[in-house]
Amino acid sequence: MRLKNLVVTISSFVVAALGAVAATPPTMRLDYFHTGNATQELFSVDRIVIEPLPWPGNPSKPIDATNRGTYFFEVKDLSSQRVLYSRGFSSIYGEWVTTDEAKKANRTFHESLRFPAPVGPVQIVVKKRDAQNAFREVWSTNIDPHDKRIDTSKPPSPGPVLTLEQNGDPAQKVDLLFLGEGYTGAEQDKCKKDVRRLAEGVFTFSPFKERRKDFNLWAICTPSPDSGVSHPSRGEYRNTLFGSQFDVFGTERYALSFDNRAIRSVASFAPYDVMAIVMNSKEYGNGGIFGLYATVSIDFPSAIRVFIHEFGHHFADLGDEYYFNANVAYAPTIARVEPWEPNITALLDPRNLKWKALVLPDTPIPTPWPRDCYENSIRDTPIRIQQMRADGATAEQIAAYRRQARETTEHCLSDGPYANKVGAFQGAMYEDKYYRPQQRCIMLSGDRFCAVCQHAIEEIVDLDSRP
Numbered sequence: 001m002r003l004k005n006l007v008v009t010i011s012s013f014v015v016a017a018l019g020a021v022a023a024t025p026p027t028m029r030l031d032y033f034h035t036g037n038a039t040q041e042l043f044s045v046d047r048i049v050i051e052p053l054p055w056p057g058n059p060s061k062p063i064d065a066t067n068r069g070t071y072f073f074e075v076k077d078l079s080s081q082r083v084l085y086s087r088g089f090s091s092i093y094g095e096w097v098t099t100d101e102a103k104k105a106n107r108t109f110h111e112s113l114r115f116p117a118p119v120g121p122v123q124i125v126v127k128k129r130d131a132q133n134a135f136r137e138v139w140s141t142n143i144d145p146h147d148k149r150i151d152t153s154k155p156p157s158p159g160p161v162l163t164l165e166q167n168g169d170p171a172q173k174v175d176l177l178f179l180g181e182g183y184t185g186a187e188q189d190k191c192k193k194d195v196r197r198l199a200e201g202v203f204t205f206s207p208f209k210e211r212r213k214d215f216n217l218w219a220i221c222t223p224s225p226d227s228g229v230s231h232p233s234r235g236e237y238r239n240t241l242f243g244s245q246f247d248v249f250g251t252e253r254y255a256l257s258f259d260n261r262a263i264r265s266v267a268s269f270a271p272y273d274v275m276a277i278v279m280n281s282k283e284y285g286n287g288g289i290f291g292l293y294a295t296v297s298i299d300f301p302s303a304i305r306v307f308i309h310e311f312g313h314h315f316a317d318l319g320d321e322y323y324f325n326a327n328v329a330y331a332p333t334i335a336r337v338e339p340w341e342p343n344i345t346a347l348l349d350p351r352n353l354k355w356k357a358l359v360l361p362d363t364p365i366p367t368p369w370p371r372d373c374y375e376n377s378i379r380d381t382p383i384r385i386q387q388m389r390a391d392g393a394t395a396e397q398i399a400a401y402r403r404q405a406r407e408t409t410e411h412c413l414s415d416g417p418y419a420n421k422v423g424a425f426q427g428a429m430y431e432d433k434y435y436r437p438q439q440r441c442i443m444l445s446g447d448r449f450c451a452v453c454q455h456a457i458e459e460i461v462d463l464d465s466r467p
Contacts, residue, residue, distance in 0.1 A: 164218060229281050324374070339434065365424045413439050
């Protein structure tokens, strides 16, 4: 990738500094509490853990230069201040703090940072985007790997780790871990079938299909006390392994898992770079956070396509490309700054479009598209679904209506002279002031990633796999 010579130089230093010449280093995890509101942000250490398995990351790619994520962390040698390891990431807190609730209340979230265990004292530095989307330090803490308070105990085994597909050493592959959520002891066979079905589905989409050999696939199905997941807006609560629920931040279809400690304890028994939480549910709901996990309601009729959209968020920090009637909890932005997401632009400088290498000379910027057709096709969909629920429609009836509405939308997005071209199409990231690369992409609607999103995904595959 870019800065190849620099990466090689840094990698040589890191291998020596981490003592990884003779053996793969252990995996160290910093668990911490992230607390605050719209104006104040605090961090505090919960514990430092040595996980049961060796570090699964690529030893030749310790430094992250992709500029992804709301946050960024560095592991620095304490004496020399050299960066040994770095990665961008996002968090549930980072999303919550953009909601209206954060203006009037405090909340605390549990989070984790994982990295190869150092042999000497290090400083962990966490940075966050400022108003101009530049990273600024917001917290740091020091770790001495010889500190007796570092927890080296093993959590209880969650059960067998399923090897769905292993294409090589975890250090040279992207390790994708599927975690079953809301499956009782009697539903363990269903869990295994569901994770295999989802795993196969992922690799029917490009560029994952073409890069399959760069992945290892693992799964853990652990019995849950209750079947299903919680749905607070209906007063339905389930006792599950990871505290998964719909209605996150007041959005019915947004589904996340909140017990980070439990997630990390179970996941630590398998190599992983990325995670999917497979929810035993047929409701429409999902979520995806860069560097954390993606969730899917596995028995929803179009679960795999919906998951791929969320996996785009989790895996490559792709931004949402929808903007009209966007049912999200986030408050609108005020400033018009260039987003860091690789598939979104504010078009502040049309001559230097971030994906201009993929734009043909005869494509106008901004690029015309059948916007009225698209907006008319989706304008009444949320209202109609709400009315159907009030009238007692079944989940199957609502799903059928969603399919019908989607077909109309797809027709609009497939029309026009630039339907298959890369350009700058107005409307993205919940607002009119941002632009997306193509008319049609699974980050808006459809069944495939656009050319720009595919390129962005491959950058992350390259970061986590291959020498």
